[in-house]
Amino acid sequence: MRIVASVLLQAGVFGYISGRLDATASLTLSCTGFGAAAVLFNAALMVRRVRRGPAAASPKATGLLALMNVVTAVTFLGFYASLSWVPSALATGIETAIGPAVLALLGLAGYGRRPTRQGAAAAAVLVLLGLGIAWSFTGTGGVQPSAGTALGLALVAGAGIGAAVLALISAKLGQRGVDPVYVTAHRFHLTYLCGGALLLAAGGPGLQWGAEPLTLLLLGVLAVTIPLFLLQAGLQRADPMVAMVLLTTLPGATYLAETLFHGAFNATSLALICCLIAVASWYARLSRPEATGGSSRAVRRRNSATTASTGA
16 A cells, blocks of 8 residues: 555656656755655654664664665666656656566576566566557657657666666565664665755756745655655565556556646557556566465475375
C-alpha cells in the first residue's frame, strides 16, 4: 500500500509539472524536496533519540547508506533534469520499463534472484515496450526529436538503472532491520548538495523560483519528500521485483494526470503503457519466490520418486 500511495502522489505531481518547469526550476524542485526530506526526518530522529535514549542508536549500515547516497543522486537528479526535455509520462514509462530488465541482468550476475527464461524474455519485452512508448511520443508529433530529447532519454535510462539498484539496496537494508525513517534521513545528503552545486552553476534558482517560492516548495514536498519516504518504507518490505512491477503503474497514472491537467491525449501511448503494466505484472508472477521455489520442490519430488522406484 505504501508503494501504491507513493505512485499515486508522484503521478499527480509529475502530471501537473510536466511542461511547466525549465531546467533551473527542475533543479530547484529537486533541491527543495530532498533538502526538506533531510531536515524533516533528521528532526524526527532527534526527537526519537530524546525519547528513547540509547535504545535509538544508529544501525550499522554505513556502507549501504553511502552507496545509496551515490545511486540516489545519480537517479533522481537525472530523472528530474530529464523533465525539462521530455514529457513526464514518457520519462516514467522508459524508467520503469528498464528497471525489471536491469534486475534480471543483475540476477544473472549474482546480485539478487536469478531470473527464469520466461522472466528474462518478459524483461526484454518490457524494454521493447519502453522503446515503443518513446516512439509514440516522438514519432507521432507528441515530442519533436532533438538533442534535448536525446539527452532527456539518456538521463531517463540512467535513472531506470539506478532505480533497480536502489530496490536491491533497500531490500538489503530491510533485511538488516534498518528503520525507513533513518534511511530517509541519511540517503539524500549527496543529492541536495549536488543539486545545489548544479543550480549555482546554472546561475541560481531563476525567475520562476522568485515568483513562486511557496509553490515550488510545496511541489518539492509533494513530489519528493512524502512519496519517497512511503516508497522507501515499501521497498524495505517488498521483494525488489514486485516493487519494480508496482512502479510500472507510474507512467499510466502519470499520463492520466497529464491528460487531466493539460488536455492532450494519445491513444497509442496509453495502450502501450497498459501493455507494459500487463507484461510487468506477469513477469512479477513468474519471479515470485514461492513460484520458483514451488517448481524447484516439484523437481526434487520427481527426482526422489524416480530414485525410489529405481531402488525398488
